[in-house]
Amino acid sequence: MSLTNATPLExxxxxxxxxxxxAVLSTEHRNAALTAIHQALADGKDAVLAANAKDxxxxxxxxENGTLSQSLVKRLDLGKKGKYEDMLQGILDVRELEDPINKTTARTLLDDNLTLSRTTCPIGVLxxxxxxRPEVIANISALALKSGNAAILKGGKESSHSFAAIASIISSALSKTAVPSDCLQLVQTHHVIADLLKLDEYIxxxxxxxxxxxxxxxxxTTTIPVLGHADGICCTYLCADYPPEKATKVILDAKVSYPAGCNALEQLLVSPEAxxxxxxxxxTALLQAGVSLRCDGPSLEALRQNLDAQSAALLQPASDADFDTEFLDLILAIKTxxxxxxAITHINAHSSHHTDAILTLSPSTAxxxxxxxxxxxVYWNTSTRMADGQRYGFGTEVGISTNKIHSRGPVGLEGLTIYKWVLVGDGQASVDYGSGGRKWKHEKLSVEDVEGAGEWTARNEEEREVLRTFRAGAGAEST
Amino acid sequence: MSLTNATPLExxxxxxxxxxxxAVLSTEHRNAALTAIHQALADGKDAVLAANAKDxxxxxxxxENGTLSQSLVKRLDLGKKGKYEDMLQGILDVRELEDPINKTTARTLLDDNLTLSRTTCPIGVLxxxxxxRPEVIANISALALKSGNAAILKGGKESSHSFAAIASIISSALSKTAVPSDCLQLVQTHHVIADLLKLDEYIxxxxxxxxxxxxxxxxxTTTIPVLGHADGICCTYLCADYPPEKATKVILDAKVSYPAGCNALEQLLVSPEAxxxxxxxxxTALLQAGVSLRCDGPSLEALRQNLDAQSAALLQPASDADFDTEFLDLILAIKTxxxxxxAITHINAHSSHHTDAILTLSPSTAxxxxxxxxxxxVYWNTSTRMADGQRYGFGTEVGISTNKIHSRGPVGLEGLTIYKWVLVGDGQASVDYGSGGRKWKHEKLSVEDVEGAGEWTARNEEEREVLRTFRAGAGAEST
Known part of the structure; x- marks a missing residue:
């Protein structure tokens, strides 16, 4: 990783x-780079924490001046118990995941000796x-390298000393590996972002x-594709048949366990019978947990009749705007x-398409x-807070996407890959087919016995052996 | 399909x-709509051809005035032998393809009674x-409906009468099906495009x-994701070990069979030994086919010494610009x-990342x-002209993408889908896990026995039966 003041174009x-x-390094080389980064960051803990102390x-x-929130200060602290070790473990977790690139995900026999394969590969430059949060730099570096992508990173200014220390350690570690150091670059100045966002030719x-x-x-401001989400307005629809104790547990978790999270609950939809x-x-449980409730007419009326006077006095009427707001706080809007x-129509119009849940015992309603x-x-009978790469089993995530193309939801290694179509033939021409007389076979082939990169080019066991030897050699040469 | 003069927002x-x-119609309903469109267009052939005659x-x-090329006139002609029937057959071909939505493509057991599924669904509005070419409207309508997507279509003004006739027939056919007619809209006025491109909230x-x-x-001009390709600058790298007769056949096909195609060859890279x-x-074969050749220094010199004087006189020196140009014509640039x-470095810098090929007998070089x-x-030993949805076995294509995200290469039904993450639980909260004491299982489950939509919500055979009955009912009701 280079810590750079170069121009955006450079x-x-x-x-x-x-x-x-x-992109063409072997799994072993990319994993070795993660091992090296892990070791170097373990060895350099004191230096990183000293830099973090300055931040x-x-x-x-x-x-103290009131220009920064206390919660942000907490997020900056890398010295908090277990945080540094979690960061280190995250790198090893990513290393242990299956290599997401050079996987053949579909194969079709177009004709004799003409085989089409779809093979995963890195996207390129992120x-x-x-x-x-300073530890994010380690997670993202690990995900980028494992998936064969170069990454240009820009962190917030509040963590600049921590980032610089981590970047310098990663840079020195990478210099002893097969990964070119320019594959991870940390840009230090804020004003370069606008220029980087124009470089769709390279990014x-x-x-x-x-x-x-x-x-x-x-x-x-950019024509580069953007993966992510702007808002996290998550809804849960509560049906009358769902047991109160389970409903309380799930809804409390969704609203209270981390209200600043993008997967926190912002709107509770309720059936009239409930x-x-x-x-x-x-x-009652939400009020006890300190949640402010903004209720529509029917829910306000029903709750005032069914809660004690002290609780009922805490309820507030909801405005229309409350059903289009990401509160990121202990506030919940309730609608009947x-x-x-x-419920579906409301969610499709007012949620941010991040994560929405239903609580019901009816399979057909679900x-x-x-x-x-x-x-x-979209969840049935669980908390919207489950939306997270680690919880989904991706190791970690680069973010959560509400896009309608490419990757949707938590984005891990697979979301950082694309594919290429590889067609292996023996001198066929397109004019041979159709009016040329030959017919397409279009026979789906299994991908089960395709082992890693390059198997698509092998048409028999002999060629496969040649390729295995070649790959082993290519791997060794490029060290 | 409505033929509309409504405002872009409407x-x-x-x-x-x-x-x-x-998006929630059954496979049968979407297929029935394709059957209806096919029948109506077959019945309405005379009306469409009459409108086409006006165009x-x-x-x-x-x-005659020289404001339109003869090749464009040819492309407009729907009455050309077999063209109308091909258009009709294309609709049936798409109908017969496997339904691309409601497929479960991954399943993970996160914990007991907590199962995560990745299920394909439509993108939404295209x-x-x-x-x-007027027949494209039928192909695209078929692909959109089959994949559960609504489509707003805008065709070129040269085909406006043909489009209007086809749209009115499709509209009338759809009105007797379960597909809402607003799912296919043909906008007639050109100036609305700029406004439509601003509506990322709906498109x-x-x-x-x-x-x-x-x-x-x-x-x-848009923040809506764009799928497609601007240029088709395709290269082929010719190695000395490749047999001349196969090389001639493949390169001639790639350059001459349809020079205006985006998959036509524009640059031939040659190893010094070749x-x-x-x-x-x-x-010699290329010159006989009327191709103009623009050669770099070494190839020009070698060819002048190895061709007869008449052929050699036809060769032209290449400029730098020739290696960044989409000729779309019988012109080929040759580089040593x-x-x-x-070859790789040149292609990665100068091709348009559409389709590039190598001709060699060496598996390791390939x-x-x-x-x-x-x-x-990326092809080995075949023609770049193979890059096409029909040839890849997709039935037809909405286009060819050189994007690095979502769909790459020819885009058929699968490229018009995305997925949602479906999580089915039993009252679990996120705080139960990690410091809450429970561990994630993250056990990969097979997707083999998951049948279509809704199987993700069934946890046993009994629930599965309930859902099958429900689905059958829901399908019947919505007609």
């Missing part, structure tokens, strides 16, 4: 060239813009990780919907909901 | 609402802008099919490259080339 060009070399000092002063994908102001700015049965105990169709809700994650 | 909103209904009249007059994906001027305009052996017979590495060339299709 940064992007160098990343593109580096990405070409990285914390500055942040604490800013917090531009990742993120905010405070293939931009991933902004931060508040919706950052994401909207990025989406509105207003006086399941909802009151749920609301006639049935599952109205089925309708899951089929029709147009969100990246 | 068009887009209606498409979005229509798409919600279309042809106008086009022939424009061609905006498809295309140029002259999920834009597919421009046309020349690079159109594609660049679209890419530069200049005096394989290249001369290839070049030292080895496969130089392996290096295929692994390192960063293009959507």
């Amino acid at each position: 940064v992007a060009r160098a990343a593109r060239l580096g990405s070409r070399k990285l 914390l000092d500055a942040a604490n002063k800013a917090a 531009l990742i813009i993120f905010e405070a 293939d994908l931009c991933i902004p990780r931060g508040g919706n102001k950052l994401v909207r700015m990025v989406k509105d 207003l006086t049965t399941v909802l009151p105990p749920v609301v 919907v006639a049935d599952v169709s109205e 089925q309708s909901f899951i089929a029709a809700v147009d969100s990246s994650s | 068009v887009a909103r209606a498409a979005r609402l229509g798409s919600r209904k279309l 042809l009249d106008a086009a022939n007059k424009a061609a 905006l498809i802008i295309f140029e002259a 999920d994906l834009c597919i421009p099919r046309g020349g690079n001027k159109l594609v660049r305009m679209v890419k530069d 200049l005096t052996t394989v290249l001369p017979p290839v070049v 490259v030292a080895d496969v590495s130089e 392996q290096s080339f295929i692994a390192a060339v960063d293009s959507s299709s």
Whole structure:
């Protein structure tokens, strides 16, 4: 990783060239780079924490002046118990995941000796813009290298000392590996972002990780594809048949366990029959947890009749705007919907298509909901807070996407890959087919026995052996 | 299909609402709509050809004035032998393809009674802008409906009478099916495109099919994701070990069979050893086919010494610009490259990442080339003209993508889908895990026995039966 003050064009060009070399490195070489980074960051813990202390000092002063929130200061602290070790373990977790590239995911025999394969490969050059948390740089570097992508990273200014220390350690570690150091570059100055966002010739994908102001700015100013989400307005639809104790547990988790998270619950939709049965105990628990509730007319009326006077006094009427707001706080909007169709229509119009859930015992109602809700994650009988790469089994994530193309939901290694179509023939011409007399076979072939890169070019065991030897050799040569 | 003069906002909103209904229709309902469109277009052939004759009249007059090319006039002609029948057959071909939506493509057991599934679904609303060929409207309508997507279509003005006739027939046919008519809308006025391109709230994906001027305009003016390619600069690298007769056949096909195609060959890269052996017979055949050759220094010199004087006199020296130009004509640029590495570097820098090929008998050279060339299709020993959805076995295509995300290469049904993550639980909360004491299982499950939509919600045979009954009922009700 180079810590760079180069011009945006130099940064992007160098990343593109580096990405070409990285894309053809073997799994072993990419994993070895992760091992080296892990070891170097373990050895360099004191230096990183010393740099982190400088960021914390500055942040604490800013917090005293009121220009920075206390929660942000907490997020900066790499010295917090177990945080540094979690960061290190994350690198090893990614290393242990299956290699996402050079996998053949489909094969078709177009004709005799004419085989089409779809083979996964890296996207190329990623531009990742993120905010405070300094450990994110290690996660993202690990995901990028493992998936064969070069990455240009830009972190928030509050963590600049920590980032610089980590980058310098990663840079020195990479210099002893097969990965070109330009494959990971940390840009230090803020004003280069606008210029980088113009370089669609060199940068293939931009991933902004931060508040919706950052994401909207990025989406509105670049022709580079953007993966991410601006808002996390998650809804849960509570049906009358769902047991109150389970409903309380799930809804409390969704709203209270991390209200600042993009997967936190912002809107509770309630069926009319649930207003006086399941909802009151749920609301009582939410009020006890300090949640402010903004209720539509029917829910406000029903709750006032079914709660004690002290609790009822805490309820507030909801405005229309409350059903289009990401609160990121201990606030929840409650709306009454006639049935599952109205719940679906409301969610498709007002949620941010991140994660929406239904709580019901009816499989057919759940089925309708899951089929029709147009969100990246749709849940039945669990908490919206489950939307997370680690929880989905991806090791970690570069972000959560609400896009309708490429990757949707938590984005791990697979979301950082694309594919190429590989066609292996024996001198066939297109004019041979159709009016040329030959017919396409279009016979689907199994991909089960295709082992890694290059198997698509082998038409028999002899050629396969040649390729295995070649690959072993190519791997050894490029060290 | 409505033939509409509504405002762009009305068009887009209606498409979005229509798409919600279309997305949950059964396979049978979507297929029935294709059957109805096919029958209506078969019955309405005379009306369509009469309208097409008006377009042809106008086009022939424009061609006489020199404002339209003869090749464009030919492309407009729907009455040409077999063309109308091919268009009709294309609709049936798409109908017969496997349903691309509601397929479970991955399943993970996160914990007991907590199963994550990745299920394919439509993207939503497509905006498809295309140029002259009138039959494209039928192909695209079929692909959109089959994949559950609404589509807003805008065709070139030269085919306006044909489009109007086809749209009115499709509209009337759809009105007797379960597909809302707003799911296919043909906008008639050109000036609405700029406004439609701003409606990223309602339109999920834009597919421009046309020349690079159109594609660049679209890419530069919208924040809607764009799928397509601006240029088709395809290269073939010819090695000295490849038999001259096969090389001639493949290269002639790639250059001459349809020079205006985006998959036509524009650059031939040649290894130094091939200049005096394989290249001369290839070049002789190209010259006989009327191809103008623009040669770099070494190839020009070698060919002048190895061709007869008459042929040699036809060769022209290449300029640097020739290696960044999409000729779309009987012109080929020839460049000498030292080895496969130089061929790869040249292609990654100068091809348009559409389709590039190598001709060699060496598996290890082919392996290096295929692994390192960063293009959507990479071929060994066959013609770049193979890059086509029908040839790849996709039935037909909405276009060819050189994007690095979502769909790459020919885009058929699968490229018009995305997925949602479906999580089915039993009251679990996120705080149960990690420091809450429970561990994630993250056990990969087979997707083999998952049948279609909704199987993800069934946890046992009994629930599965309930869902099957429910689905059958839901299908019947919505007719």
